[in-house]
Amino acid sequence: MFISPEEEDILAGKEGETPARMLEILVALGKVYGAARLIPIRSAQVSGASYKTIGRWGLDWLQHLDARVSVPTVLNPVGMDRARWREMGISPEFAKVQEEVLAAYQRLGVTMECTCTPYYLYQTRYGDHLAWSESSAVAYANSVIGARTNREGGPSALAAAIIGKTPEYGLHLVGAREPQVVIRVEGGSRMTDAAFFGALGYHAGKLVGNRIPIIEGIRPNRDHLKALGAAMAASGAVALFHVQGITPESRIFAFRTAGLEVINVEFDEVSALRSEVPVDAVALGCPHCSPEELSHIAALLAGRRVQIPVFVFAARDVAARHPGDVATIEESGARVFADTCMVVSPAMERFGTIMVNSGKAFSYVPDMCGAAVRLGTTGECIDVATRPRAPVT
Numbered sequence: 440m441f442i443s444p445e446e447e448d449i450l451a452g453k454e455g456e457t458p459a460r461m462l463e464i465l466v467a468l469g470k471v472y473g474a475a476r477l478i479p480i481r482s483a484q485v486s487g488a489s490y491k492t493i494g495r496w497g498l499d500w501l502q503h504l505d506a507r508v509s510v511p512t513v514l515n516p517v518g519m520d521r522a523r524w525r526e527m528g529i530s531p532e533f534a535k536v537q538e539e540v541l542a543a544y545q546r547l548g549v550t551m552e553c554t555c556t557p558y559y560l561y562q563t564r565y566g567d568h569l570a571w572s573e574s575s576a577v578a579y580a581n582s583v584i585g586a587r588t589n590r591e592g593g594p595s596a597l598a599a600a601i602i603g604k605t606p607e608y609g610l611h612l613v614g615a616r617e618p619q620v621v622i623r624v625e626g627g628s629r630m631t632d633a634a635f636f637g638a639l640g641y642h643a644g645k646l647v648g649n650r651i652p653i654i655e656g657i658r659p660n661r662d663h664l665k666a667l668g669a670a671m672a673a674s675g676a677v678a679l680f681h682v683q684g685i686t687p688e689s690r691i692f693a694f695r696t697a698g699l700e701v702i703n704v705e706f707d708e709v710s711a712l713r714s715e716v717p718v719d720a721v722a723l724g725c726p727h728c729s730p731e732e733l734s735h736i737a738a739l740l741a742g743r744r745v746q747i748p749v750f751v752f753a754a755r756d757v758a759a760r761h762p763g764d765v766a767t768i769e770e771s772g773a774r775v776f777a778d779t780c781m782v783v784s785p786a787m788e789r790f791g792t793i794m795v796n797s798g799k800a801f802s803y804v805p806d807m808c809g810a811a812v813r814l815g816t817t818g819e820c821i822d823v824a825t826r827p828r829a830p831v832t
């Protein structure tokens with residue numbers, strides 16, 4: 440692996456102990472995966488930010504680091520809304536240690552945005568090299584934008600953020616981005632809500648594992664693609680997918696699919712993941728809501744009252760830029776929280792059954808929140824949340 444003179448200096452500790460250790464992580468990864476060199480990245484997104492997932496050991500490790508990030512860097516969602524954690528039912532003890540994690544990242548120069556949708560915050564373009572770690576963000580960046588990132592672990596994303604480079608291997612290489620399996624969807628025109636694409640992703644992810652699928656027979660918009668990729672990354676380990684005629688690389692490259700395994704999926708198999716079980720709470724915004732999704736939820740809730748807790752999750756910046764939609768949602772009794780989500784926050788652990796419109800949340804809620812989960816379209820979620828409850832006798 441080629442190491443430049445500047446990188447040799449960093450490794451020798453001329454810029455301090457932390458940059459040297461961070462570059463060692465990147466070089467070690469590069470050697471394991473056969474990278475020829477390190478390449479500059481445009482941005483980083485670092486997971487391992489919720490105290491619920493990193494715990495005391497992770498916090499201690501962060502607090503001993505001494506460096507600054509050299510590219511725009513945000514965090515994955517943390518365990519609570521930084522401003523409204525009391526309203527979420529978060530304990531002061533948890534809030535204290537979560538604040539310590541955030542302070543440790545802030546000292547490193549990380550922007551205090553905690554979101555799995557960094558692509559709504561700063562422009563990410565086709566061909567950009569990134570070091571992102573949250574699986575849905577990675578799938579979106581690679582597939583929907585045509586940027587290039589491997590699925591980084593928290594430490595390797597932070598190392599890349601500090602050094603401003605990442606080893607050039609895996610999905611940074613054009614030749615490693617070709618489809619490996621075909622998914623052919625029957626009845627794709629009936630998929631009109633992100634929940635169907637989440638359900639398709641949940642189903643397909645289990646079948647394709649970590650292969651790169653090319654999907655035929657669907658016409659998703661960007662929010663649908665976000666839901667699809669998030670779910671395939673959760674139930675499988677998909678970091679890049681193509682949709683024939685829709686995603687950028689499927690339009691730029693004439694991918695050869697002859698000879699690839701073909702998996703047929705029918706709309707009814709996908710739709711059958713929805714159920715009718717009673718629920719205690721509704722959680723929307725996995726991945727964090729786009730501006731269009733916030734508007735859609737606001738339109739559905741306008742003039743209605745929710746009868747059970749409804750949580751809507753979005754990036755702080757996205758919510759701040761759409762105060763009218765946030766106000767309409769909150770007038771119904773629902774809450775829009777930033778910085779966190781239904782999976783990484785301990786706030787959701789008090790519910791028995793949670794209804795979601797996301798294939799990724801459908802996949803993660805049972806294990807991460809200890810709750811049963813029901814999948815429905817966004818409209819079905821709002822209908823269930825606003826339906827009058829039978830009086831308790």
Ligand code: F3S
Pocket residue numbers: 515516555573575669724725726727752779780781782783799800803
């Ligand atoms: Fe984002 Fe949390 Fe879902 S990190 S993708 S909202 S599980």
